Amino acid sequence: MIAPDRLRVTYQLTCAPGEDPAARARDVAYEQTVELPPACVPPDIAARMVGRVEALELLGGDRWRAVISYDPAAVGSEVPQLVNLLFGNVSLKPGVLVTRVDWPAALVERLGGPRFGIDGVRRLCGVTERRPLACTALKPIGRSAPQLAELCRQFALGGIDVIKDDHNLADQETAPFRERVARCQEAVMQANAETGGTSVYVPNLVSGSPRVVEQVELARATGCRGVMVSPLVVGLDTVHWLAQRSEMAVFAHPSLSGVFFRPGHGIAPEVLYGEIFRIVGSDGVIYTNSGGRFDFPQAVCDAINAKLRQPLGAVRPAFPVPGGGVDAKRAPYWIERYGVDTILLVGGSLYAQGDLVAASRRLVEAIRRHSR
Amino acid sequence: MIAPDRLRVTYQLTCAPGEDPAARARDVAYEQTVELPPACVPPDIAARMVGRVEALELLGGDRWRAVISYDPAAVGSEVPQLVNLLFGNVSLKPGVLVTRVDWPAALVERLGGPRFGIDGVRRLCGVTERRPLACTALKPIGRSAPQLAELCRQFALGGIDVIKDDHNLADQETAPFRERVARCQEAVMQANAETGGTSVYVPNLVSGSPRVVEQVELARATGCRGVMVSPLVVGLDTVHWLAQRSEMAVFAHPSLSGVFFRPGHGIAPEVLYGEIFRIVGSDGVIYTNSGGRFDFPQAVCDAINAKLRQPLGAVRPAFPVPGGGVDAKRAPYWIERYGVDTILLVGGSLYAQGDLVAASRRLVEAIRRHSR
Numbered sequence: 001m002i003a004p005d006r007l008r009v010t011y012q013l014t015c016a017p018g019e020d021p022a023a024r025a026r027d028v029a030y031e032q033t034v035e036l037p038p039a040c041v042p043p044d045i046a047a048r049m050v051g052r053v054e055a056l057e058l059l060g061g062d063r064w065r066a067v068i069s070y071d072p073a074a075v076g077s078e079v080p081q082l083v084n085l086l087f088g089n090v091s092l093k094p095g096v097l098v099t100r101v102d103w104p105a106a107l108v109e110r111l112g113g114p115r116f117g118i119d120g121v122r123r124l125c126g127v128t129e130r131r132p133l134a135c136t137a138l139k140p141i142g143r144s145a146p147q148l149a150e151l152c153r154q155f156a157l158g159g160i161d162v163i164k165d166d167h168n169l170a171d172q173e174t175a176p177f178r179e180r181v182a183r184c185q186e187a188v189m190q191a192n193a194e195t196g197g198t199s200v201y202v203p204n205l206v207s208g209s210p211r212v213v214e215q216v217e218l219a220r221a222t223g224c225r226g227v228m229v230s231p232l233v234v235g236l237d238t239v240h241w242l243a244q245r246s247e248m249a250v251f252a253h254p255s256l257s258g259v260f261f262r263p264g265h266g267i268a269p270e271v272l273y274g275e276i277f278r279i280v281g282s283d284g285v286i287y288t289n290s291g292g293r294f295d296f297p298q299a300v301c302d303a304i305n306a307k308l309r310q311p312l313g314a315v316r317p318a319f320p321v322p323g324g325g326v327d328a329k330r331a332p333y334w335i336e337r338y339g340v341d342t343i344l345l346v347g348g349s350l351y352a353q354g355d356l357v358a359a360s361r362r363l364v365e366a367i368r369r370h371s372r
Numbered sequence: 373m374i375a376p377d378r379l380r381v382t383y384q385l386t387c388a389p390g391e392d393p394a395a396r397a398r399d400v401a402y403e404q405t406v407e408l409p410p411a412c413v414p415p416d417i418a419a420r421m422v423g424r425v426e427a428l429e430l431l432g433g434d435r436w437r438a439v440i441s442y443d444p445a446a447v448g449s450e451v452p453q454l455v456n457l458l459f460g461n462v463s464l465k466p467g468v469l470v471t472r473v474d475w476p477a478a479l480v481e482r483l484g485g486p487r488f489g490i491d492g493v494r495r496l497c498g499v500t501e502r503r504p505l506a507c508t509a510l511k512p513i514g515r516s517a518p519q520l521a522e523l524c525r526q527f528a529l530g531g532i533d534v535i536k537d538d539h540n541l542a543d544q545e546t547a548p549f550r551e552r553v554a555r556c557q558e559a560v561m562q563a564n565a566e567t568g569g570t571s572v573y574v575p576n577l578v579s580g581s582p583r584v585v586e587q588v589e590l591a592r593a594t595g596c597r598g599v600m601v602s603p604l605v606v607g608l609d610t611v612h613w614l615a616q617r618s619e620m621a622v623f624a625h626p627s628l629s630g631v632f633f634r635p636g637h638g639i640a641p642e643v644l645y646g647e648i649f650r651i652v653g654s655d656g657v658i659y660t661n662s663g664g665r666f667d668f669p670q671a672v673c674d675a676i677n678a679k680l681r682q683p684l685g686a687v688r689p690a691f692p693v694p695g696g697g698v699d700a701k702r703a704p705y706w707i708e709r710y711g712v713d714t715i716l717l718v719g720g721s722l723y724a725q726g727d728l729v730a731a732s733r734r735l736v737e738a739i740r741r742h743s744r
Binding site: 037 | 403404405406407408409411412413414416417420421445446447448449450451452453455456457459460461462463464465509511512513514515538539540542543544545546578579580581582583584585602605606607608609610612613617626627628629630631632633634637638660665666696719720723724
C-alpha cells in the first residue's frame with residue numbers, strides 16, 4: 001500500500017511472559033534507527049530519526065501488532081539501507097515479524113520497480129493474447145551445454161514461452177555460462193525460426209558482484225532479453241541494478257528465501273515476494289506453489305499474487321510465477337484460480353512425460369483452451 | 373574442517389511423525405542438486421551430481437543427523453552457487469539445519485578467504501602488541517558528516533584502533549557517503565598526526581551491485597584501508613569481490629543474518645559467521661555478543677571465535693568482533709575469555725560516558741593492561 005509520507009512497517013511482536021509490549025515496540029524503533037540508549041540520542045535526532053510507534057494492539061495470546069513509522073530520510077534511496085531498516089538488526093531479536101509495509105510514494109518512485117512489468121513481459125515474449133505464459137526450467141545440473149541447448153530446442157518447438165535455466169546452473173565446467181548461454185539462445189532462435197514461435201530463453205545470472213556486468217553483456221550480446229537471479233543469494237541490490245541498468249526483464253528465483261518464513265519471525269512471504277521483490281525491480285517472481293514440492297498454504301499464494309499485481313504508485317505490476325512442482329495436468333485449475341496474468345512454471349512434470357515437444361504442446365494448448 | 377575431496381554438509385533434519393528420515397535425507401540430496409524426481413535423472417548425472425547420503429543417525433527425539441556430500445563440480449567456483457548448494461531450495465522445506473561443513477581444500481583455496489586476516493589487520497592498524505583491538509561505531513543515523521567527523525576525531529584522540537560507521541549510515545542526505553568518508557577519514561588522520569596514533573576509519577559500503585566499485589574507489593582515494601559491509605544485505609558475492617579486488621580489509625556486519633538462526637532450521641551461527649563469512653573473505657566478523665542487546669548464548673560465541681581462528685587449509689584466520697552492547701567496563705572479562713586475537717566492539721557504552729576521548733582512553737588502557 002502507498003503511505004502518504006513516512007515508511008510505515010507493521011510488525012507482529014511475540015512477547016515473552018511478563019514482557020511489556022510497548023517497551024518491545026520502542027526497542028524495535030530504536031534498534032532499527034539510532035542503535036543507542038535513549039539518553040545518548042541528541043533530542044533533534046531522536047525527534048526525526050527514531051522510528052515512531054504509531055499503533056500497538058493485542059492480536060491475541062502473546063502476540064501484538066505494532067505499527068512503526070520511519071522518516072524517509074532514514075532510508076535515503078538505496079536498497080541495502082531499505083533492507084536494514086525493514087529487518088536488519090531486529091532479525092537478531094526474537095519474535096519480530098514484518099506483516100505489512102506502507103510505502104511512501106516518493107520512495108517507490110525512486111526505487112522504480114520492474115522495468116517491463118506484466119505488459120512489458122508479454123510484449124517481450126510476443127504473447128498478446130490474454131492467457132498465462134508457460135515457463136519451464138532447464139535441468140538438471142550436470143548436463144552439458146549442448147545437451148541443455150537440445151532441451152531448449154524441444155521446449156521451444158513445443159511452444160513454451162519462457163525457457164529458463166535452473167537456478168543452480170552457474171558457471172560450472174559441465175556447462176560453462178558463456179557456452180551455455182550462446183548455445184541455448186541459438187537453439188531457441190532456430191526453433192522459433194522453424195515454427196514462427198516467440199519463445200524466450202532466460203539465463204540464470206550467478207554473480208552478485210560487479211562481475212555481473214560481464215554476464216549481462218554476454219547474455220545481451222547473444223540476444224537474450226531476460227535474465228533470472230535469486231535475489232536473496234545475489235542480493236536485492238543486484239536485482240535493482242539489473243532493473244535499472246540492464247534493459248533485460250528480471251525473473252526472481254526464491255532460493256534461500258525460506259529463512260524468512262518462520263512463524264512469528266521474519267518477513268511475511270507476500271511482503272517479501274509481493275512487494276519487496278517487486279519494488280526492487282522483479283518483472284516476474286517465482287515462488288513455490290501450493291500443492292507442489294514445497295507446499296506454501298494456498299492463502300499465501302493468493303496473497304503473493306494479489307500483492308504483485310495490485311496498484312502501487314507508479315510501480316508496474318509483476319507476474320506471479322508459481323512453480324516448484326506444478327503438475328502440467330492441473331494447469332486448468334491454476335488458470336481458473338490465478339487468472340491470466342500468471343506465468344505457470346512447469347518443470348519436472350514435463351520431463352516426466354518423456355517427449356518434451358509433445359508435453360510442451362499439450363501444456364500450451366491447455367493454457368490456450370482454458371484462457372478463453 | 374577440510375575434507376579430502378567432496379563438499380560434506382551435515383544437516384540436522386527434524387522429521388514429522390511417521391516421516392522416514394532416509395527419504396528426507398534423499399529428498400535434500402535431490403533438491404539441492406538435480407531438482408527432479410529420480411526417474412527423470414540420466415543415470416550418469418545421478419551418479420555424479422546428486423548429493424550422496426554418507427551417514428544418517430538418530431540424534432534423539434525426532435531429530436536426525438544426515439551427512440550429504442556433493443561433487444565439487446556442482447559448486448564450481450562461485451559464491452552464489454555455493455550458497456544455493458548449502459541451503460538454497462531446502463530453506464523452503466521444514467526442519468533443515470546446517471550444523472557443519474567439511475570443505476574441500478581446492479574449493480576454499482579457490483575462494484581464497486580473507487586478504488588480510490588477523491595478522492594483516494594488525495599490521496594495517498599498526499598494532500603489533502599482542503592485545504585485542506578496540507573498535508567503536510559512529511552513531512546515530514541523522515548526524516551530519518561534520519558531526520560524525522568530530523566523533524571520529526574524539527575516538528581517534530582516545531586511541532580507538534578501528535572507528536567504523538554504523539551499518540545504517542548509507543548515502544542519506546543527512547550525511548552523504550562522499551562527504552562523510554572524506555571528512556571522517558581526514559579527522560582520523562589529523563588526530564593520528566596529533567597523537568602519533570594509528571587509528572583507522574572504516575566506512576560502511578552500502579551497495580551490493582556494480583555501484584560498489586565507485587564507493588570503493590572513493591574510499592580508497594581518501595586513504596581508507598578497510599571497509600564494512602553487511603554480507604546478508606549486500607550479498608556474500610560482494611564480500612568475495614571486495615576481498616579479491618578492493619585491496620581493503622573487509623569487516624562483516626551481521627545485519628539480517630538473524631533469519632538463519634531458528635531452532636532446527638537454517639545455518640548454525642558458527643558455520644555462517646565462522647566459516648562462510650570467513651571463506652568468502654571477511655577479515656573481521658562482527659557478531660552480537662553474549663550478555664549484550666541481542667544475547668547469543670555464550671557457547672555460540674565461543675564456537676564462532678574458534679571457527680574464525682582455526683586452521684582451514686590456506687585460508688587466513690579472521691578476527692572475531694563481538695559487539696552489540698559490549699560494556700566497556702567488562703573489557704577485562706572478555707579479554708580473559710576470548711584472548712588477544714579479538715576486536716572488542718564497544719559502542720553505546722562509550723557514548724554513555726559523555727567524554728568520548730576519556731572513555732576511549734580508559735577502554736584502550738584497560739585492554740593494554742589486561743593483555744599482559
